[in-house]
Amino acid sequence: xxxLIPRRRSMSAVEAETxxxxxxxxxxxxxxxxxxxxxxxxxxxxxxxxxxxxDQVAAAHASRFTASSAERGKWWARGSKRQMVQLAPILxxxxxxxxxxxxxxxxxxxxxxxxxxQEAHQAEYVEPAVRYPVLMRxxxxxxxxxxxxxxxxxxxxxxxxxxxLLTSVQQVAFGKLxxxxxxxxxxxxxx
Amino acid sequence: xxxxxxxxxxxxxxxxxYQQGDIVLAPAVVLESGDYPPSLVEGRPAIGExxxxxxxxxxxxxxxxxxxxxxxxxxxxAVTTHDCTLDKEFSRRVESLRNRQNMPLESARxxxxxxxxxxxxxxxxxLVPYAEAAPSTPDALKQNKVLGYFPVCRDEMRGTDECVVxxxxxxxxxxNLIVARIGIMSDDAxxxxxxxxxxxxxxxxxxxxxxxxxxxGKRIDDVAISDDGTLAVDLTLSDxxxxxxxxxxxxxxxxxxxxxxx
Numbered sequence: 174x175x176x177l178i179p180r181r182r183s184m185s186a187v188e189a190e191t192x193x194x195x196x197x198x199x200x201x202x203x204x205x206x207x208x209x210x211x212x213x214x215x216x217x218x219x220x221x222x223x224x225x226x227x228d229q230v231a232a233a234h235a236s237r238f239t240a241s242s243a244e245r246g247k248w249w250a251r252g253s254k255r256q257m258v259q260l261a262p263i264l265x266x267x268x269x270x271x272x273x274x275x276x277x278x279x280x281x282x283x284x285x286x287x288x289x290x291q292e293a294h295q296a297e298y299v300e301p302a303v304r305y306p307v308l309m310r311x312x313x314x315x316x317x318x319x320x321x322x323x324x325x326x327x328x329x330x331x332x333x334x335x336x337x338l339l340t341s342v343q344q345v346a347f348g349k350l351x352x353x354x355x356x357x358x359x360x361x362x363x364x
Numbered sequence: 365x366x367x368x369x370x371x372x373x374x375x376x377x378x379x380x381x382y383q384q385g386d387i388v389l390a391p392a393v394v395l396e397s398g399d400y401p402p403s404l405v406e407g408r409p410a411i412g413e414x415x416x417x418x419x420x421x422x423x424x425x426x427x428x429x430x431x432x433x434x435x436x437x438x439x440x441x442a443v444t445t446h447d448c449t450l451d452k453e454f455s456r457r458v459e460s461l462r463n464r465q466n467m468p469l470e471s472a473r474x475x476x477x478x479x480x481x482x483x484x485x486x487x488x489x490x491l492v493p494y495a496e497a498a499p500s501t502p503d504a505l506k507q508n509k510v511l512g513y514f515p516v517c518r519d520e521m522r523g524t525d526e527c528v529v530x531x532x533x534x535x536x537x538x539x540n541l542i543v544a545r546i547g548i549m550s551d552d553a554x555x556x557x558x559x560x561x562x563x564x565x566x567x568x569x570x571x572x573x574x575x576x577x578x579x580x581g582k583r584i585d586d587v588a589i590s591d592d593g594t595l596a597v598d599l600t601l602s603d604x605x606x607x608x609x610x611x612x613x614x615x616x617x618x619x620x621x622x623x624x625x626x
Contacts, residue, residue: 304493304525305439305440305523307523307524308525308546309411309523311520311522311546316523317523317544317546320522320545324381325480327378327381329451330455330473331451331452331455
């Protein structure tokens with residue numbers, strides 16, 4: 174993992190985009206980011222960066238970003254809330270914050286942030302990247318909002334009777350013969 | 365095959381109430397011991413991401429259980445609670461309203477359904493990718509052959525990934541925390557799911573009882589002792605079927621033992 178940390182270098186958003194394209198990466202996500210007129214440029218740690226709320230369309234790009242980059246094996250992505258995509262040796266980090274119902278923030282920061290963000294992320298790292306890609310796509314399409322919750326009025330009256338007693342044969346089978354033999358190792362009894 | 369075809373695995377979408385086998389989006393929790401750093405997540409965790417929070421540093425009563433942390437993640441989960449339990453308090457309330465207040469059935473149902481405190485809790489088990497069910501192979505998992513897991517059919521339309529329900533991570537959930545319903549299992553899938561639950565929670569071989577029931581009333585035509593190295597007795601029954609009895613393994617033949625608690 175250490176080897177994937179790019180050299181630290183300040184880079185403007187425009188420079189990052191240029192370098193990004195020069196390296197032959199899929200530039201659609203960055204196009205989606207850079208083409209937006211509402212992009213806010215902020216100064217973070219003395220370097221230029223972009224910080225903006227990200228909409229669902231851009232989030233879809235982020236997913237594609239992940240997939241296409243994975244094929245090249247030149248980047249890695251971890252986590253889902255902070256899905257950090259690091260393009261080595263390009264100095265771009267995309268932080269995608271997947272909210273439960275498809276609202277996203279994407280943050281593009283430059284190189285001087287990479288090491289620090291990565292360290293923080295490793296410390297909190299719990300889950301692998303995008304554990305449920307099909308679910309995420311369904312959410313982005315609004316599928317889950319459509320599915321919604323069941324109507325509580327549609328509850329059924331269930332039988333309140335006690336569960337059926339085991340037949341005598343089952344009692345014999347489960348009570349005396351027990352489970353089939355198992356090759357599983359057994360723990361010792363507690364002292 | 366049931367686990368490959370969304371049309372077989374899932375029932376049509378419905379507004380009917382939750383039932384066993386529903387796939388919903390909801391939080392699941394695991395209590396862990398260890399020195400996990402507090403999660404840096406702010407606010408709600410994202411889907412699939414664990415929010416790790418320390419609960420206490422020292423175990424109560426001076427025990428050496430260590431630090432307790434909760435690991436919570438919002439993820440797809442399967443409802444494992446049986447339908448009867450999901451509606452237990454509701455059904456009793458309806459019966460009570462009808463018997464004591466002479467209320468018509470539909471009015472009683474509507475009134476009882478509006479009480480969110482009834483049947484508040486249910487059990488759910490999270491869906492995990494195949495890789496987290498290692499060392500089991502994806503093929504074995506997909507065919508429902510691995511104890512403790514139940515395969516979930518991938519369906520782009522519903523948003524279900526190729527996963528397994530991890531029964532070991534079952535947790536208790538307030539149903540008001542369910543974010544959305546993702547899918548409803550078909551009758552066939554629910555039957556298979558219940559079999560997996562029985563196999564995991566109670567018996568490794570629940571079919572043993574059915575085999576014995578089938579054997580009742582049949583004549584034993586032949587008895588043979590196995591010569592394949594296992595101590596087994598095969599009974600050939602009058603309908604040609606065979607019933608095999610195996611000797612339970614001795615403790616010292618059951619494999620390596622783990623050491624006890626330190």
